[in-house]
Amino acid sequence: MIKYLKKIREKKGKRWFALALIFALLPLLHLYYPHISFRLFDDRIDFHLGVYSLALLYVALAMGLNLSIGFIGMLDLGFAAFVGIGAYTLAILTNHSTLPFWIFIPVAALTAGFVRMVLGATCLHLRGDYLAIVTLGFGEIFVTLLKNNPGGLTGGPDGIPLSLLRLSLSDLTRFWLAYFFAMLAVWTVYRIKFSRIGRALESIREDEIAAEAMGIPVYRLKLLAYSLGGVIAGGIGALLAVEVGSAHPSNYDFFESARIVAMVVVGGTGSIFGSALGAIGFVFLLEIFRPLAEYRMLIFGAVMVLLMIYRPKGLLETERKRSKKKLSKLDCQK
Amino acid sequence: MLEQIAGGLALGGVYALIALGYTMVYGIIELINFAHGEIMMLGAFYVLAFSVSMSPDISNAFAIYTSIAFYFAVDSHLNKRFGLYGIAFAVILAFFFWFSSRKLFIAEITPLIAIPLAVIATAISGMALERIAYKPLRNSPRLAPLISAIGASLFYQNLAQIIFGTHRYSLPMAVKISNAKILGSNFALAPVLIILSAVVIMIALHLFIAKTRIGTAMRATAQDKYAASLMGINVNAVIAMTFAIGSALAAVGGLLFTIHQKTLWPYMGFMAGIKAFTAAVLGGIGSIPGAMLGGFILGIVESLGAGLFGEAGYKDAIAFVILIGVLLFKPTGILGKRSVIKV
Numbered sequence: 271m272i273k274y275l276k277k278i279r280e281k282k283g284k285r286w287f288a289l290a291l292i293f294a295l296l297p298l299l300h301l302y303y304p305h306i307s308f309r310l311f312d313d314r315i316d317f318h319l320g321v322y323s324l325a326l327l328y329v330a331l332a333m334g335l336n337l338s339i340g341f342i343g344m345l346d347l348g349f350a351a352f353v354g355i356g357a358y359t360l361a362i363l364t365n366h367s368t369l370p371f372w373i374f375i376p377v378a379a380l381t382a383g384f385v386r387m388v389l390g391a392t393c394l395h396l397r398g399d400y401l402a403i404v405t406l407g408f409g410e411i412f413v414t415l416l417k418n419n420p421g422g423l424t425g426g427p428d429g430i431p432l433s434l435l436r437l438s439l440s441d442l443t444r445f446w447l448a449y450f451f452a453m454l455a456v457w458t459v460y461r462i463k464f465s466r467i468g469r470a471l472e473s474i475r476e477d478e479i480a481a482e483a484m485g486i487p488v489y490r491l492k493l494l495a496y497s498l499g500g501v502i503a504g505g506i507g508a509l510l511a512v513e514v515g516s517a518h519p520s521n522y523d524f525f526e527s528a529r530i531v532a533m534v535v536v537g538g539t540g541s542i543f544g545s546a547l548g549a550i551g552f553v554f555l556l557e558i559f560r561p562l563a564e565y566r567m568l569i570f571g572a573v574m575v576l577l578m579i580y581r582p583k584g585l586l587e588t589e590r591k592r593s594k595k596k597l598s599k600l601d602c603q604k
Numbered sequence: 605m606l607e608q609i610a611g612g613l614a615l616g617g618v619y620a621l622i623a624l625g626y627t628m629v630y631g632i633i634e635l636i637n638f639a640h641g642e643i644m645m646l647g648a649f650y651v652l653a654f655s656v657s658m659s660p661d662i663s664n665a666f667a668i669y670t671s672i673a674f675y676f677a678v679d680s681h682l683n684k685r686f687g688l689y690g691i692a693f694a695v696i697l698a699f700f701f702w703f704s705s706r707k708l709f710i711a712e713i714t715p716l717i718a719i720p721l722a723v724i725a726t727a728i729s730g731m732a733l734e735r736i737a738y739k740p741l742r743n744s745p746r747l748a749p750l751i752s753a754i755g756a757s758l759f760y761q762n763l764a765q766i767i768f769g770t771h772r773y774s775l776p777m778a779v780k781i782s783n784a785k786i787l788g789s790n791f792a793l794a795p796v797l798i799i800l801s802a803v804v805i806m807i808a809l810h811l812f813i814a815k816t817r818i819g820t821a822m823r824a825t826a827q828d829k830y831a832a833s834l835m836g837i838n839v840n841a842v843i844a845m846t847f848a849i850g851s852a853l854a855a856v857g858g859l860l861f862t863i864h865q866k867t868l869w870p871y872m873g874f875m876a877g878i879k880a881f882t883a884a885v886l887g888g889i890g891s892i893p894g895a896m897l898g899g900f901i902l903g904i905v906e907s908l909g910a911g912l913f914g915e916a917g918y919k920d921a922i923a924f925v926i927l928i929g930v931l932l933f934k935p936t937g938i939l940g941k942r943s944v945i946k947v
Contacts, residue, residue: 345747393928396935399636403885404931407924410878414921524878528754535751568762574755575737582744 285543286460293449296322297442319441320513321557323448327510328549330455332533333542334502337459337495339531340540341468343475344394344496345402347527348409352500354416354522355382356507361430361517362423371435375451375508382504387497394492409527416519429518436515444513451509455502460542462498471495475540536577538584547585607792608911609904614795614864616903617802621857622880623887623895624809625730625850631826631890632846634746635738638753640854641877642760643730647855648868649764650722652775655715665767670725676732677844715777723855730851731844739840757874764870772867778859782866798860805856806896809849813892822846826890875920879906882927888940897938902926 297319331353338344356378363374393404419426439447462468470491473481482488511517529552537548555573559566622644629637652658653666737756741749784793813819824832825842833839861876862868883902887894902923909922930938 339747345750392932396931399630399634399889400885400931400935400937402636403882404928406878407882407927411921411924414918418917524874525758531747532751532754535747539745539747564762564766567758568766571755571758571760571762575752575759578744578748578752578755579737579740582741582748 286456289543289546290453293322293326297445317554317557319445321553323441323445323513324510325550325553326445326448326452327506327513328530328533328553329546330452330502330506331510331530332537332545332549333455333459334499334506335530335534336540336542336545337462337499337502339534340545341463341471341475342492342495344492345399345531346405346499347402347524347531348405348407348412349499349503349530350522350524350526351409351412352382352386352503353507353510353526353530354412354517354519355385356504357511357517357522358416358424358430359504360508360511361432364432364435365430371512372447375505378508379501379505382507383497383501386500386503387493390493390496394489394496406524406527409522409524413519413523416522424519425517427519429516429521431516432511433515436512439512444509448509448513451505455506456542456546458498458502462495463542467491467494472540532574536574536584538586541584541586544584544586551585605911608907610792610795610799611864612904612907613900614798614860614903615907616883616900617799618857618861618864618876618899619880619883619902620896620899621802621805621853621860622876623884623899624806624892625854625857626881626884627887627889627892627895628822628846628850630884631892632822632829632843633738633742633749635749636753636881637738637850638750638877639733639737639756639760640850641873641875641880642757642764643726643733643851643873644854644858644861644877644880645764645868645870645873646729646760646858647722647726647851648775648858648862648872649768649870650725650855651718651859651862652773652868654721654725655718655775655777662767669763669767670728673725673729673732676735677728677848679735719856719859722859723852726855726858727848727852730847730854733851734844734847739843761870761874768870770870772869774867775862778863778866778868781863794863798864801856801860805853809853810892812849818842818845879923882923885937886927886930888937891937891939891941894937894939901938 331349335346335349338346359378359381360371360374363369363377364371389405389408393401396404416424416429417427424430436444462471470481470486473484473486474488474491478488511521514521533548533552534545535548536551537546538544556566556570559569562569622640625640625643626637629635629640649666653663657663658666733756737752738749741752781797782792782794785791786793786796813822821832821837821842822845824835824837825839829839832842857876857880858868858873861872865872879902880899883898884895885898886902887896887898889895905926906919906922910919934940
């Protein structure tokens with residue numbers, strides 16, 4: 271497995287194309303095998319189009335979070351709140367108007383992006399873990415707000431059902447929607463990473479002061495990357511709510527944020543392909559573990575710990591590696 | 605009003621006790637120990653398991669868990685040359701038989717035995733957690749231990765849920781205490797007891813860190829691990845010790861939290877843990893007086909806020925609003941050191 275990972279690490283351009291192609295061919299597979307199922311502990315596990323589109327949407331979410339964790343090295347523990355903002359924007363707007371729902375996807379994206387920009391503008395000067403706890407706090411405030419149903423908008427702890435909207439779209443339509451937006455997100459992040467801005471962001475991650483001394487507008491670029499992550503989260507969150515069939519407060523709590531962080535970190539922080547693999551792996555693993563019922567999250571937690579212990583830098587490391595660490599930190603614990 | 609302030613101080617004491625664990629661990633290895641809330645939940649459940657006779661399935665499962673945790677805790681803290689593995693196995697077996705056949709002994713042991721036992725067992729859990737999930741990752745990128753902490757937190761939550769089920773338990777001694785009144789039967793005993801024990805424990809911890817050799821070693825390690833190891837301090841043992849003390853405090857915190865809430869349940873660790881962490885950040889993470897101060901501030905504000913806004917569900921959000929407000933004006937918390945970056 272590790273050998274294979276090393277192999278795909280070397281072929282950068284083609285592996286993306288291969289992954290996109292595999293996912294584009296999945297509907298074809300679906301045509302012949304609508305349910306790929308196998309048995310595990312007397313239970314059937316189904317792989318169908320819904321799972322694939324879920325995987326695609328999480329790939330896009332991982333991209334959005336990678337913009338802040340991977341590119342500028344800011345830990346974000348409230349990412350799911352922005353996914354939730356997108357979802358609730360879509361849900362509220364579709365419930366109160368007769369326009370077709372896809373008009374609201376950009377609206378959802380921009381709303382989440384705007385909120386994230388405001389949060390970023392006030393909090394981005396905080397450093398490291400203080401920023402992490404502020405984002406965590408924001409996520410908790412958001413979930414509390416949702417549960418309390420301000421102005422009768424959010425439907426309280428039951429959320430807003432979107433099952434009618436979900437049923438009005440076929441599985442295949444939802445798959446291609448997810449495919450299109452996931453590819454859009456990946457392409458955007460990919461273009462950013464290998465552009466002037468991407469290199470500037472990377473220099474901010476490695477050394478903020480040096481970057482500033484080189485004339486990089488640190489604050490502006492940080493804010494840009496941070497709010498762009500919000501835009502991706504909002505748009506994909508809207509689609510995710512349609513895919514799941516409801517906008518529900520418990521879908522956007524801390525554990526959802528932690529899960530997306532885990533996808534990015536397990537895949538390889540900063541590596542686009544890695545975090546995509548991480549997201550796909552997470553969604554598929556959760557699906558495979560489903561028959562284990564209450565043992566699922568137990569095993570899942572253990573797998574997270576073990577993965578980190580055996581591959582602490584993620585499945586695929588960042589392409590451009592860090593320079594060597596300081597000597598004093600290196601030697602003392604070994 | 606007075607009742608509310610007393611309740612707030614009590615809640616603050618609980619938060620402060622849990623926050624101490626976060627801040628001590630953060631001070632030494634710069635890790636947000638997300639599983640700390642779960643350790644606190646585990647502490648409360650240990651008190652339950654030691655003071656009430658549970659069904660054989662539950663006590664067997666708990667005994668197996670405790671034995672595994674004990675094995676790893678010994679592995680982390682003590683050196684092999686002491687030959688403690690044999691003792692560890694003996695204790696594990698003893699634990700196991702004691703748990704599973706406890707009906708042969710006494711039906712219910714007194715709190716005076718149950719609480720220390722639970723505190724020790726929780727400390728063991730904390731050390732095992734450090735040994736398994738954090739020690740191998742000490743030199744890895746910063747996000748790796750964080751993810752493994754989240755994984756461990758998930759693991760503990762679901763483990764407790766599998767062993768104990770999702771329903772709420774009540775602890776006999778907590779019920780007894782929370783029903784008791786003092787001062788001519790119009791003032792509840794529970795807040796007073798919680799505040800007193802929290803303050804006593806904090807003073808003890810302060811003396812421990814300021815006066816003893818191990819405390820000095822802990823402070824040295826927090827300042828500079830490398831220099832501390834050059835001075836002959838066993839850094840690994842100090843870190844394990846920190847986890848043990850933090851978890852022991854969390855166990856007491858869990859017990860007090862149970863008294864405050866009157867029940868215990870497998871998910872109680874999450875919210876309390878996050879809020880305690882918020883308290884630690886509020887006071888300035890890494891600073892021990894800061895954690896105490898942050899805990900008390902958070903408890904009072906939350907209690908008063910819930911009183912002002914009525915019993916609305918916005919109570920949980922108050923803590924985080926305060927946190928964001930404070931961090932905007934004082935980016936490193938109330939008592940945190942201003943970190944100056946040198947080029």
